[in-house]
Amino acid sequence: MGADVELVSPFVLEYAYKRSTGPVIGRFLTSLRDGRIEGVRTAAGRVLCPPVEYDPDTGEDVQDFVEVGPCATVLTWTWIDAPLRDHPVQVPFAFALVQLEGADTSMLHAVCAPREDMATGMRVRAVFRDERVGSITDIAHFEIDTGVSKDLVPNEATEPITRFKAPTRLEYVVAAGATTAEFLRGVLRRELIGRRCPSCEKIYLPPRGSCPTCGVRTTELVPMAQKGTVTTFSVIRIPFEGQVLEPPYAAAHVLLDGGDTPLLHIVGDVDVDLVRMGMRVEAVWAEQLEPTLASVRYFRPIDEPDVPYAEIRGHV
Amino acid sequence: MALRDVHVAGFAQLPNRMNLDDYDEAEMVQEITAKALADAGLERSDVGFTCSGSNDYVMGRPFSFAMAIDGLGAWPPIRESHVEMDGAWALYEAYVRLQHGDVDVALVYGFGKSSLGSVDAVHTLELDPYSLAPLGVDPHAMAAMQARLLIESGETTEAKLAHISCRSRRDGNKNPNAPHADEADADALLADPYVREPLRAHDLPVRTDGASCVVLRVGGGGPRIRGIAHIIDAHQPGFRDLTTSASATKALAAAGGAGGVTVAELHAPYTSQEVILIKALGLGEDVTINPSGGAHAACTPMVAGLTRIGEAALAVRNGAPAALGHATSGPLLQHNMICVLEAE
Amino acid sequence: MNERCAVIGIGQTQYAAKRGDVSMPGLVREAAKRALEDAGLTWADIDAVVLGKAPDMFEGVVQPELFMAGALGAVGKSMIRVHTAGSVGGSTAVVASHLVSSGVHKRVLTVAYEKQSESNAMWALSQRFPFNPPVMAGAGGYFAPIIRAYMARTDAPDHIGLKVAVKDRQNAALNPLAHLQMPDITEEMVRASPMLWDPVRYLETCPSSDGACAMIFSSDGSEVDNPAWVLSTAMRSEPMLFPGRDEVNPRAGADCATSAYKDAGITPDQLDCAEIYVPFSWYEPMWLENLHLFESGWKAIDAGHTHLGGKLPINMSGGVLSSNPIGASGMIRFAEAARQVRGTADKHQVDGAKLAMGHAYGGGSQFFSMWIVGQERP
Known part of the structure; x- marks a missing residue:
């Protein structure tokens, strides 16, 4: 290299992420698990679906739950030829805003229908997954309403939904x-x-x-220079998520000779209880170099007298 | 109580490019702040308040703004703040800060990179985490549903949208700060396949890397902020009328209206959103839209809104009696800011 | 300043390791509704909302002001989202108060929150970003060497950290909203707790909490009979790393304090109490010196001056050491200062408090925000 x-x-x-739902979202997701769709009614009488805990117009709490759907009308849509990894359907489908029967707002979801049958104003019906866990994706998708609903596979679970997992994955290319x-x-x-x-x-x-x-x-x-002085340090004695080293180890501020800013690094090859302010150290390189400062595996003590505290006091 | 007159004293941007790999956050900020201060004829020591806009998820790590302040020469310590929003909202915070009378110059910047590759996924993560984000809906699909509503209500056509794209990219090619775009006539563009029906590739924003900086000053000349306001709408796309922007209309009214405005720089990433904004803001045919090419030709996250205000100031410097800068945030024009600038 | 700014409503949630009973909107609404109730107002009385929290990666929602607009009654109004690292709760309050003091808005709601239980802060802060050095120590490990440097510089004895840890938890026992409730804590218990980041022990560190804090500001304070008046606000920032930087006594913090006292027209010895941002017990003595409150922070603590009933009570609410919803932690300091001068701090009230200070810091001790509030209209 x-x-x-x-x-x-x-x-x-x-x-x-672990999302706790609170009572309103929790009830909505519990209903979905049970194969029903519920909206919430505001003080002004508007029925919101998907439900939220508040009237978006006023901030006031919502009042009560109202069963809506499962039939709905498509208000607008777009066609997805090549679904993305995070899309809810992995064959060509439509994303649509669908207004469920009995609701005054529309909900975003997937519609599965032949491309040529997609049209604003079309009637669709919610199709529930067989295995439902309490998620917006318990509705697998909507399909063209033929007036006949599929039999719902019953769900054994009875506990109300209070939380769900929300996996997220973002991919970057970093220079x-x-x-x-x-x-x-x-x-x-x-x-x-x-x-x-x-x-x-x-x-x-x-x-x-x-x-x-x-x-x-x-x-x-x-x-x-690759030699320096420990100006201050801490001994890390606990494991934490994402940690690369096995505790205990000493994390130190190392001021390289002739330098002006301390480098945050590890002091190794020494009993952690012997690490001290003013200790003289030198860089120890890894066998396999990589393009990060981790190529310096750690700094190790060298046989030189400690630097007096007065000389490092100005460098934290 | 009367508000103090605040002027755009300086403006600078890094060219919006597909890739600004060579710059880290601090280097971007160092360069644009130095340029904008030079444009204003001011020194770093003249600045009384600094405010920035950026987004950790766009940059891929927490506290990306903290690294960026290494570009400011923040010593002795400075009065400084940050919004996790487009830089336009940092400008708003700075405008409010300048009303207090103890400081007269504010430095405002935003920075962002699309080249890290995650912008679409970041937009998905700004959606309601209970009912929208789990569906993984991408921003282009959201915009397409809005565009269809617009077309089916008779407000526009696919051909008109193609013309908007042609005009924006043609204007962008004249703007050294926008990336080069291949120009084609609208008919040819309409033969392209849909990306998200009814939107084609030319309807989508060109995502770029960049940074921009505005210097605000009380007094001292330059385009004057006649009015500035921002309003947020309901989040759920199914809870509001997507064919207009109630919040943009209301923000314009709160900013004192568009009287005398001859140039409008609109933060409309998608062609269809330009149609919505023109209607919501009541802009007539006598108003030149996005002479810079707009956010459609160069859409840098956390920057495109602030740049619109900077470009509006340039339009005033170049002779427009008044110009309007608009910034947006959130899905489908959820949150809108209007800044009306006028010649002194 | 064009207008005055008064705190007329304060609302806080119960702080806990995990608020599994509420959603994120439910959490912020719990605080906001209590603030509205405290002020005797409704959502319709509010002109603008300012939201603050620490990195979005803690909850995995980008720019959450967008999906929370309706939950905070902000639809059709203006809304700002502030993020200044750990100082954010304080700077959010400052930005919101400026919307009132500038004369732009009449009544403003500000809310700060963190729902740490949705993820793991250590995960979010320890991501190995390409080409960057590995994270070697986490947050505590970052600050522990600074604490060691303070101890070396001032010859502070080891028990000072224990004393602060005990004092703040005893104060928390008077505050039913506090996350940690350890009324029987002793210095021996703290000393015996595991050493995490030597010299910092487990009980000398803050917990990880869920929670939200809200305040309502108005320009004339007439809505309530006991407003807290904002006498001054201040914010200062400095870079994280530069030659000769004194992270034990950062100049940005000292300048911020000087500015806050000067603009309020007071000297620090006039303060009746203060809530300062102390996530590790040793930061109390450090900040006492940095903020010009005592010449020797550790000696003041050793003499009991910072206890309730002492010369200058510090962190009457139990402080960050007892409740730490990161993004809200700064605002809780500001709100507690306001509660003290309003006389509404219940069992942790400092008798007759007329002047109080709230303080927050973040990043590598580089971002500072403060305010001074008073009982008397300026």
Whole structure:
């Protein structure tokens, strides 16, 4: 790996959120699980479906539940030829706003019908999934209303729905950016290269493309020493979600010799109880280098006298 | 109590491009703020309040705005705030802040990147988490349902939408800050397949990376903010009339109306949304729409709205007696801001 | 300033690890409806809504002001969403108060919330973003070295952190809304609790909570007979990392405080009490010094000056150490300051409080927001 390394990487942000529903959404989802659709009535008499806890016009609490549908009218629609991963139907279908019988608002959902039969104003009917869990997708989709409803597969569950899982997944392609890429190419050569601000002449490591205090672009590259001093630290003794290292370990601020900003890194090869402020350390590189600062596995103590506290006091 | 007169003293943008990979957040902010201050003839030390708009999910990580302040030279410490919204709302916050009399210059910026690839998914995640987001509905599908309502109610046609796209992209090609778009005549575009019927590729916004910055100043000349207001509508698409924008109409009234306006910069990512806004704002044929190419030709998340206000200010600088900048947020024009600028 | 600004309504939810009984709209409405009731107003009386919370990744909803517009009665009105990291609850209140003091709006509702139980904050904050160094320590591990630096600099004895941890939980026992209820807590219990991020122990840290806080501001305060008057607001920011940065005593915090006192026309010794943002017990002594409240923070604590009944009671509500719905935590500080001068702080009321301060901070101790509220109309 060298100067031509491609510093672009995929990144996935993925989590299954746990949604608590509260009484109104909970009842709506419980009804869906039981194969019925309910709306809510506002003080003004308007029936909202999908239900919300409040009248959107006034902010006041909604009053009572009203069964709506399962038949509905398509108010508008669009056709999806190639469904996306997150779409509720995985064959060509329509997204539509459908107004359920008895409701004064429309609800967004999927309609499955031949493309040539899709039309605004068409009558459709909710089709429930066989296995229902208390989700808006318990309605599998709507289909053309033939006047006959399919038999509902009964559901054994009786507990009211109070929560559901909401998995989310976002996919990114992240580029390192010119300043970071230059630094990381140095890392791949086992070099630590800072940047100096032309105005205050301070050196930043990791480098900043813009000096945070002066607001001007940094320009000069400065290869840094790989020895430094621990200015302060903490011993991490608990595991946490997303953690890469096995506790206990020492997370320290390491001020490299000649540098101006501390680097947040690990101090290793030493009993964590012996780590101290003023301790002299040097970088230990990984065998396999990667384009992040993790290529420095940790800093380890070196056989030099501690730096007196007075000299590091100004560096937190 | 009378409000203080606030002027757009400076405006700058990074060119909206398909990809600004080389810049990180701080570098984008460093460059646009320096340029906008130069445009205003001011120094960083003149700034009394700084406010920005950006979105963590667009940038892929929490606190992306915190990294961006490294571009400001925020030392000694500055008065600073941030909205998780388009930069236009940061401008609104700054406008309100300037009313207090203790500071006279505000720096406002927004930044965003579409090239990270997630903008559509981010729009899905802004939908109601109980009844909409679980359906995974994408923003193009949402816009298409709105467009169909508009077409079937006789407000527009697919051909008219194609003409809007042609005009926007032609104007965008004259704007060095918009990306290059291939130009085609409307008839040719109508032969293309639908992406989300009745919308074709040319009806969708060109998603870009970018950043823009406006310098506001009390007094000192330059386009004056005659009125600014924003209003939000109900969220659920089935709870409101999608063929108009009640909130845009109301915001314009609250901003004092469009009297004398000859140029309007509308934050209408989709061609159909331009039709809706023109109607909701009552803009006549004598008003030039989106001379920059608009947000349709260059749609940078968290930036396109602020840029509309900046472009409206440029129109006033270039001789328009008054110009209107519009910003939107949320699905199907849910939240709308109007800023009317006029020559002094 | 064109107009005055008065706090005329305050509403808070019950704070808890998990509010599984409400949706997100239900949570914010619980706080907002209580604030309306407190002010004797209805939704229709409100002109604008300002919403604040910490990163959207905590709940996985992007720009939640959009789907919450109806829940907060904001449809047909203006709405702003503020996000300034941990200081957000405070800065949200500041932005909302400015809508009134500028003369733009007459009555404004502000709400801040977090529903941490929808996800895991550590997950959201520990994502390994490409090309960035691995997250080595999490939030506590980030602040622990700063605490160590404070201890080294001031020779503060180890028991100071224990004392603050006990004091705030004893105060929380007087506040039925507080998440942690540990009336029998002792210094020994704190000392014996697990060391998490040495030198920070488990009971010296804040919990993770669900909750929301709301306030209503008006320009003339005539809606109620005991408004709290906003005497000053201040916000300051500085970069997270630069040479010579003093994160133990950050200048942005000190400048923010100086500005807040000056604009209120007071000196810090005039304050009757203060709610400051203390997510780890050691941040109380640090902020006491940073905010010019005591020359030596730890000595003031050791002398009992910050207890209820002391010279300057701090975090009468139990503080962030007892309830921490992150995005709301700053606003709760501001709201508690207002409750004190309104005389509505129930069992944690400081007798005769006339002047109080609310404070919040965020990021790497780099974003600060504050206000001073008073009983007397300025």
